Amino acid sequence: MSVFSRGFRGRRADSDTHLPPGQYLTEDFPVLTAGPTPRVDTDTWTFTLTTETGRSQSWTWKDFLALPQEHPHTDIHCVTRWSKLATDWTGVALDTFLDKVDTAADYALAYCYGDYTTNLPLEDLRHGQAWIVHEFDSHPLPPEHGGPARLLVPHLYLWKSAKWIRGVRLLDHDEPGFWEQAGYHDYGDPWREQRYWGD
Amino acid sequence: MAGHWRPATLLDHRREAATARTLVLHVAGWPGHQPGQHVDLRLTAEDGYTAQRSYSLAAPTSGDTIELTVQRVPDGEVSPYLVDVADIGDRSEVRGPLGGWFIWNTDQTTPVMLLAGGAGIVPLMAMVRARRDQHSTTLFRVLYSLRCPQERYYTDELGHHPHDDGLEVFFAYTRHAPPSQPRPPGRLTPAEIATHGLPPDLAPTCFVCGPTGFVESTADALLALGHHPRAVKTERFGPSKGSP
């Protein structure tokens, strides 16, 4: 039996805007977090890429800023149903980091300051699809949005864009991350509405 | 069973403050509840879309009728509907009563301190009203921190004048105080908790409710004043899940 509440509509997708299924448009930038905000000093910050053979390469903050910088302009889609269009970021393409390592791995696991992790196919980090970003809207990325640096993979749901990124492990197998262990989809394509296991 | 949803019908409503309203709901078969408990309330749109939020029960058990006081959250999804749109006869669903931790047992005679930040006054009011309904003389001190007089709930029952039946209320306005208040606006301080609350050697049960920041600093102050950690019970409110 369902009880219907007269006059209640809830949040609705803006019908004029082409959004992935089940999403609504927000002008705001909601802060989502599954734990305390890590406080990371750029003096000690590093980003490490580790291959499936155990070899690793690390970059300090200074190294990171010296790499070729890009300015992705993109839409972002959160699995909690909000979408934000035309966002601007500054950062380094994952292609730039991956060029420095030798790998035949198929999968990647991003890990972060704090205990957050997320997994995705290595292919989805390549070919201009992903960045490590340190600025949003031309300002330093604030801690609540993942600063000093986060992963940005806008073609997937935003939980894949791991905040407070610390490194990526390249793996032969898919290793479910924080939300993927708890019911969320291993891939997460918003256009195919891949939110949960089995979608 | 506390986990099941029951149909609820709006019987009555009354304004508590400019941005808040008390809703009186009829819930057939309501099993009764203890002061301090809450319900989850669910709304369903015509197309089946649902949204739910938790609300504290503002009044003690009274047959099949429950009362909730809802604060309108700016740009919220549910509260603007409940505060501005919902009318008598409108339907929703509730799940509860919920929460066996943050409850005041009316049989207890131990003194009680109630510390409220803003909308945190709601579950504490259920305790105040339960005490009144039982004609209890248990010592109750209420410390009510709020931004301004326009946001004050339960003005008839929590007046600015002292009571003489064991209930006393201290108001800490944080942004704008009414002209009648000599205290300048500011946050509730540990010294004020010590002065207007109850001393640790009376071993009062302390209930602290409100936004997380208020609860943390107030609970810390109680512990620093010497109240036993097990005597301090907390309930943190926050903005609603996920979306603004």
Add this chain to the structure above:
Amino acid sequence: MTTAHPPQPRYVDGNALAGPLAEIFAADLTPALRRCAHCHTVSAVAELHVYTHCPGLVARCPGCETLVLRLVRTDHTIWLDLGATGCIQLDLT
């Protein structure tokens, strides 16, 4: 750029778990005490730090923030993880 929420600790507490857990457990877990295996803090389930501004409910120890519980709910399924050694998928009929 504006953020949706004021700058304050971004968690509520285990009182917020009472409803969601009532769908799964017959007993109310919120007044029950938990001793953390990591930091040895004893606290009520009601005192856990519960993060609700995320794609599920995440409960952490108030002493050390170690992960205690994750719960994700859709219309027909509940995923419950009680210790990061494997998530239980409960299909609701």
